[in-house]
Amino acid sequence: MNHPTQAPVSKGTLEFRNVVKDYGTGEPAVKGISFRIEDGDLVTLLGPSGCGKTTTLRMIAGLELPTKGQILLGGKDVTEKSASQRNVSLVFQSYALFPHMSVMENVCYGPTVQGMKKPQAEAKANDVLKLIGLTGYETRLPSELSGGQQQRVAIARALVLEPAVLLFDEPLSNLDTKLRRHVREEIRELQQRLAITCVYVTHDREEAMAVSDHIIVMNKGGIAEAGSPNQLYFQPHTAFVADFLSEANVVDAHIALRADGGADVALADAKFAVAADAVAANATKAALRPDVFSLTQREGDDVSVAATVSKAAFVGKGIELVASTGAGDLFVFLPKARLTVKPGDAIRLWFSSSEVRLIV
């Protein structure tokens, strides 16, 4: 292949070029994806189960080899390198701590199998254990640790090799809900302190948005959209991402493009205009997040649509409504509200036209 000479790439830069993984069982698991992750970023692969995100992660780790395409790490082609030859560490979903080894032995395992002498390996391990806050647990067996501690050992074991890229496979899925927020903050904090490139796999959109610099949303073996959490949440381009990230209502609307790139929209009885930056190419549908609505006109609300309440439920943080309109059912979340409507009530739903995205 013929690449122009490039400036030296820093070691934590990761690039996929048209990578395909086909297990030979019908549809390929990953259908030709390309992306580039910059050094020191935390990028999340987000998507529903079966979307190919774990396969992608395993290809980065070298546990699966791509059927086609190229993987570059720090500018070098590592496509054919096996897992043990890549400067990449993986924190497993199950942690995969060796149950017959103590914490210290687990952390020392990587350096020693790569030929480091035991004293040096232990010194390194001590540094990492200190960093991660596990000093004093060196002689424990994994079975004698709590779930959160086991996870830290797993991270320490991965970090001790000073990998160019650190991979996380759904690291929070085995922790209870309360601990999750805490651990994900720790992971993010550690990542920023060490300025290490991380790739993080999850199916939880809140988790993804909380930890990531960038998110790559995957669907059916391909990349649906990539961008910062803000971009993807507020300015999605596809119905899939709008629905997956913000549970947005995706409804059919009459769209008339204007010369300046903006569009005039007719959504049931509501008629309004949107600016050019809120219109995706070839847009046919309108996306409205559940939290943009109000039962009364607020400041900035400039449009309303007539609706009938068909379901209403109080969920603590607010109320959730399903309201039928001329453009179909809308799912509505009204924060800090109390249940004042009941099924059958006729209402008007107010929103700001600047919150509407026109998408494919």
Add this chain to the structure above:
Amino acid sequence: MTGYRIIALLLVAAGLTLMPWYALQDSFFAFKWLAKFAGKDQAPALLQIANHSKTWLILLPVLLLAATGLYARPVNAAKAAEGALRSWGKMVVFVGAVGGLYVLAQGFAIGPQGYSFESLKATMPAISGGQFGMGAGAMLVTFGFIMICADGIASMGYFRGDRFVSASLLLVGALVLMFVFFPVARILFEGFLDKDRSLSVIALWDRLAQPKLWNLTWSCFWGGTGCGVAWNTLWLALLCATGTTFLGLMLALIVTRSNFRGKKVLRLLTVLPIITPPFVVGLALIMLFGRAGVVNEFLEYAFGIPQTRWIYGLPGVLLAQLFAFTPVAFLVLIGVVEGVSPTLEEASQSLHASRWQTFRYVSLPLMAPGLANAFLVGFIESIADFGNPVVLGGNFGVMATEIYFAIVGAQLDQGKAAVYSLILLVFALFAFWLQRKATARKSFVTVSGKGDTGLPSPLPDGVRRTAIFVAIPWLALTVVLYGMSLFGAFVKVWGRDHTLTLEHFVKGFSIDQGPNGMLFTGAAWHSLFNTLQFALAAAPLTAIVGLLSAYLIARTTFRGQRAFEFLTLLSFAIPGTVVGVAYIFAFNVPPIEITGTGLIIVLCFIFRNLPVGVRGGIAALSQVDKSLDEASTTLGANGATTFRRVLMPLLKPAIVGALIYGFVRSMTTLSAIIFLVSGDTEVATSYIIGRVVNGDYGVAIAYSAVLIVIMVVAILLVQWLVGSRKLGRRSAAAPGAAIAVGG
């Protein structure tokens, strides 16, 4: 050069220059060959070429030089052009493969009288003299070349460049091909040979179409005489398999699904078949129901019913096999019944199914694959069984005994033995195929990784009553049988003179004080020491080969994996009798000429017990989450390190199991070994059968008792030595265990 490559080269070099190339008349470990290092029979390959005109061996040192040359200029993968490493690897593969195959090929091509095939004489350069079987030197050289070949394969990028995996696969593959596949293929070949030892289909047909084999009348179904031996064998095996499966299921249900008080005792019984030498059940049945047996004596004394010989023939053999093999089925089915998820049964009950409906429509179908498996085991055990028919068969001939007499008896008809073995093999493979077919589409994995709570549903009344009704008499009879056989060891002549005596033990196991210390003067010592020696040598090798195979099957992927798995499990489906005959045919002539030695017995032990080692290994590996291997790999460990530092420690219980099983099975096996022992290498079971044939039951039983004690001690000792440190594996492996790679 890496350590691996140095070792490979050194092995070949040592094999060519230091070790005797040909098999020695006496034992290698007697080291008498050191004294006559350059002798015609003892010389290593290089001297054979130089001094004894074995010119055809010259290719091997040449290949060694080629390999050394290649290794001296390795290709640096990081710097070399694309494809350079690959083509270098290709050359290494070529050298290694040619080396390994050439050792074999020249062994087959050139026998004691020069070329073995006429066609070679015409086309190849003339040679003087011939050669005998290969020895230690040839073995090392082959081993070294296999390592080199595997290194080349890994260098070419196969197996993810991991030569531990490629080397393990090549080695285990070569061993299994040589010692499982080749002997079986050899039997097939032998069946086609006519009296002049030339190939003919007619010879095969003549032997196949004998009325002695296939004669069939209605009376055959209840043990009539004059029936075809093949039908006898098949009918007996079907009855035995059905019976043992039914009895095993009933016992398993009682142990796992009832509050029967004798549960613990029942569980103990599962150990019995493994530690019971082959004749104990048969002999005990004779003591009980034979002409001079307790029952007949009593019937005649009390009711004047004349003594009969009903025990000799189909009923007796079947009864003995039921007692001998039911515990095996029981062992298989306990796991199966426990594997049925209580949640499913609770679901059935909550859907208003009665206990019987739950059992009939949920539990039983879930057990079906296990039942098929137990049936297969019973079937194969029965057709391979030699000990019980020879003791109790009378006029009721089965294939196993016919084969034995064809080889050992006055007929000395090897072709007949081969054809009979072939028929047995067809029966066994057919049963194996049926079982696979029956279970292939019903792989019910009922044990999920998630916490499976819930109580097993109680048995329906009918089933429970049947089970208890079966279990109690069975238990009682087993206790009586074993008690009797033990008692028999301490009386003078069973049935005639019931004076208590230790004379049988003295005869077998007396120790005298000689001038130079203890003298083991008892008649049985020789065979007992042999047995222990062979079993101790075979057990660790079985465990290693078994675990390596299991690792290759469960943890790596390569083309032909299914075939490899089938080969390692094949010897499970081959009746022991067939294995014995096959080994005689295969290893009686060069290049591998080992009949009459201890080596053939050890090899036979290893490959007979291999399937259990493999299955045990696979089962144990499936308990160890795959992410542990992957974690080790991502941390930079290669296959060998992962195997040694992660898998081996976690598989300790499985290794202990394989060791014990290998040892104990080796001590009690008979059907294959009976063909392979010689005067020097007599083992316990073959000694016992000699006594049985002579009607010397006392010594036979006394010996059996001694064996049982040794095996129990060995089991306890190994468990105590290795210990079973409980690992907190659950917390580490369990969370992800049930979750497949999603995402």
